[in-house]
Amino acid sequence: MTEPPIDVHTYYRQVTDIDIGEIAHELLGGRITQQSRQILFCDCPNHRSQSHRSLHVWLDKQGWFCHGCGTGGDVLQLVEFVRHGVATRGHxxxxxxxxxxxxxxxxARAGLSPLSKAASGNMEESEENYRMAVRVREALTALAxxxxxxxxxxxEVLGWLRAKYRIGDETLERLKIGFAEDGEASAARILMEGPGGFTLRELTATSAFRPTPQDGIVPFFDRRIVFPYWSRGRVVFMIGRRTPWTPDQEWERSKYKKLAVRNERNHEHVAGCIRNDVLYNEDVLLTRPERVIITEGxxxxxxxxxxxxxxVSPVTVQIREADWERLLPKLAGVKTVYICQDNEVSEAGMHxxxxxxxxLAGHGIATRVAFLPLGDKQKAARQKLAVLASGAAEADELMADAKIDVNEFFASGK
Ligand SMILES: [Zn+2]
Structure with missing residues (x-):
């Protein structure tokens, strides 16, 4: 039986839809010299090593890097590197x-035909599309x-971020959380003149830069905190959080801004691999955990x-219906899903x-909804709200104080 033709993006996603830890155990087995919750330390098969641990496989980011060889990538490149000693990049x-x-x-592991049989159109064209996707993700990773x-x-910005969210320094570093600010040298110039040698076309394809009518480019994020989405060892998407330094413009009002994606009418410069259907920390599902929490922000x-x-987080109150088809098979092995949303007066999170x-229950997945207990701040704000005439000037502030989310729950020491 022949399978129907599929697009190359889906194909590459399907063949790499496997836990890199599982592949590392299979191909590197005895060369794994130490392991922690997030990293497998391996003795690299392609260079002589004194430490016997210079090849790091990241279980959370689902990527790898060998500090001796100076090369790394995703699970596909790990297989190529172990079997052939090279890791093809976006050349x-x-x-x-x-x-x-x-x-x-x-x-073969995923039960798929080779691309030469499965792809629609010719294979060289499909590979060309994949190459562009690799370049775009490498550019986003370099930008992060x-x-x-x-x-x-x-x-100043670092102090603001630490006080607001209490994210540890090690996490800031690991997830490459950043601040989109153009200094003396613009970020675009650094990417173009750096070792990656990215082109204007590749930079606008990331969606993190927009083309201007004068053949220039401008950054998409302006003085926002940027949270990169990691998948398969690279940055695949970004979301920016407004800060007190974000320009006071009409189009910068929203608290969170996600990269624009290509659609039929707009953003023709954006590569097809920039998609907002990806969940934050989605690759944790590749490690087949027994329980998973879905949260809002x-x-x-x-x-x-x-x-x-x-x-994982869809970074919205609710997962879009179109995403369920892709997500449900991944959640299928999960025994229990816990949903943990904001506890706020409007109850939008709870709805x-x-x-x-x-x-989820309709698909046979056991689901629990967690209810965040209110702290003293929220209780006080809700009491005041109860006696306040609606529409009063203080109401907005009290509404904000009456809400608790997961980040604040932990940040307040719980
Ligand atoms: Zn090496």
Missing amino acids: SGRMPDSHRDARDFLA DVYHERLLGNA VTDCISLMEHGFPV GALKTARI
Whole structure:
């Protein structure tokens, strides 16, 4: 039986839909010299090592890097690196046989035909699309590095972020949380002149830069805290949180801004691989945890990650219906899903949680809705709200104080 043709993005996603830890155990086995909750330390098969632990496989970010060889990537590149000693990057020209062999190896694991049989159109064209996706993700990953350095170099913004969310320094570093600020050298210039040598076309394809009518580019985020989404060892998407330094413009009003995606009418410059259907910390599902928490905000998700919980976030009150088709198979092995939303006066979080719970229960997944207990601040604000005439000037502030989310729950010492 022949399978229907599929698009190359879906194909590469399916062949790499496997826990990198599982592949590392299979291919590197005895070379794993130490392991922690997030990292497997391996003796690299491709260089002589004194420490026997220079190849790091990240279980949370689902990527790897060898400090001796100075190379890394995703699970596909790990297979290629272990079997052939090279890791093909987003270079131009025909994909080498080592890349194709690694791809076929993972395809066989996923029960898929080789790309030469499964792809619609010709294989070279499909590989060209994949190459562009790799370049775009490498550019986003390099940009996350630049923004992270900018954050560390700005004591005022760093102080504000620490006080507001209590995210630890190790987490800021690991997730490359950053501040989108253009200094003396613009971020775009650094990416173009740095070792990556990215082109204007590749930078606008990331959606983190917009083309201007004068053939220039401008950054999408302006003085926002940038949270990169990691998948398969690279940054695949970004969300920016407004700060007191964000310009006071009509189009900058929203608290959170996600990268724009390409659609039929707009954003033609954006690559097809920039998608907002990805969940924050989604790759945790590849490690097949028994229980998973779904939470509302990106900072809630990070707080739970810091406390060792397997957690994902759609970074909205509710997961879009279109995403369920892709998510449900991933949640299928999960025994229990816990939904943990904001506890607020409007109960928007609770309504979203109950709707999500009904969908999950409809697919046979046990679901629990967690209710965040109110602290003294929220109780006091709610009491005042109860006696206040609606529409009073203080109401907005009290409404904000009456709400508790996961991040604040942990930040207040619980
Ligand atoms: Zn090495």
